[in-house]
Amino acid sequence: MPEMPQRRPRTGRSPVSGTTGATAERRLASRLTSPDDRFFRHIVDSMRNGVIAFRRDGTLALMNDEAYRIFALERSPGDVGRPYVDVLRERPPVIRVLSGVFELDHLPNRAELRLKELDRVIGYTLSQVKNDEGTAIGAVMFFKDLTQVEQLEERERLRERLVSLGEMAAGIAHELKNPLAGIEVMAGLLRRQVPTEGDAQSLLADIISEAKLANAIVVEMLEFVRPVRLQVERTDVADVLQQSVTLAETKVPRRGVDLKVDLEAGLPAIEGDQ
Structure with a gap:
């Protein structure tokens, strides 16, 4: 009788790979x-x-x-x-x-x-x-x-808002400067026409003083927020010179000086900012 092959004991070895x-x-x-x-x-x-x-x-x-x-x-x-x-x-x-x-x-x-x-x-x-x-x-x-990027963008947005605010303030200051100068000029002219004694002189002096103070504030603001965008328009040279003379007369004592302006008729208009 042929000898039967002995069955080998099972191990942890894989039947496919032959590895444990x-x-x-x-x-x-x-x-x-x-x-x-x-x-x-x-x-x-x-x-x-x-x-x-x-x-x-x-x-x-x-x-x-x-x-x-x-x-x-x-x-x-x-x-x-x-x-x-x-x-x-x-x-x-x-x-x-x-x-x-x-x-x-x-x-x-x-x-x-x-x-x-x-x-x-x-x-x-x-x-x-x-x-x-x-x-x-x-x-x-x-x-x-993106935190730092967001912060930089926020600072840039703030800077742009401040620039816009500065431009707006400069525009307002520029528009206020001429009326204040006009108030000062008109008050100076009135002061020359009223009696030297009385309340009118004191009131006009106060008006001139306050106008100068306000104008100084406006000038400081303009210096701070410059550059200012010029409002260039057609300007009459004769009118500008006459306004300048009138303003000078209110600031400089006459002392016997008679100022006359002699302008040639028909001067051409120029492009300028008043």
Whole structure:
């Protein structure tokens, strides 16, 4: 009777690969820590943008150092594989954005999110991760801290508002300057025509003094907010000279001096700002 072959005792060796379970695990670990895989992780960790990737079941697949920094979170060894809602539980606005990634028909290519608890603004993009059949198996979020950019833009907006305010103030001051000068001139002329004694002289002196004070304030404002946009228009030279003479007469004592203005008739108008 032929001898029956003895059955060998079972071991932990795989019938296909001929390796033990422990060896298979080591090989799998070796693949996960292969140079290509490590290089990929180094790339992601070296990015200046934050990156969060998670699977369709909601478990975290990847979150780089920049993401932890921007969200002000501490990295834990067991974060990968946990539900991303647990890892990001301190950042509800981010969870709300990520939770709709598989429901939206069109994902934002460029959007902003304000994190009030951190006083930060991030700009982000969302993408679905699809397999060869086109089925969404996960999602990834790329984002960048825009807080400094937002602050610079706010300062620029403030600067533009201040420039507009300065231009408006300069325009108002420029329009006030001529009426104030006119008040001073007219008060000076009236002062010469009223008796030297009495309340009228005192009142006119006060008017001239206040007009000079207001005019000085306007001049200081104009100096502060210059340059002023000139209001160029057709101007009659004779009128300008006559107004200048009248103004000079109110400021300079006559002392026996008789001022006469002799202008040639038909002087052409010029382009100027009064």
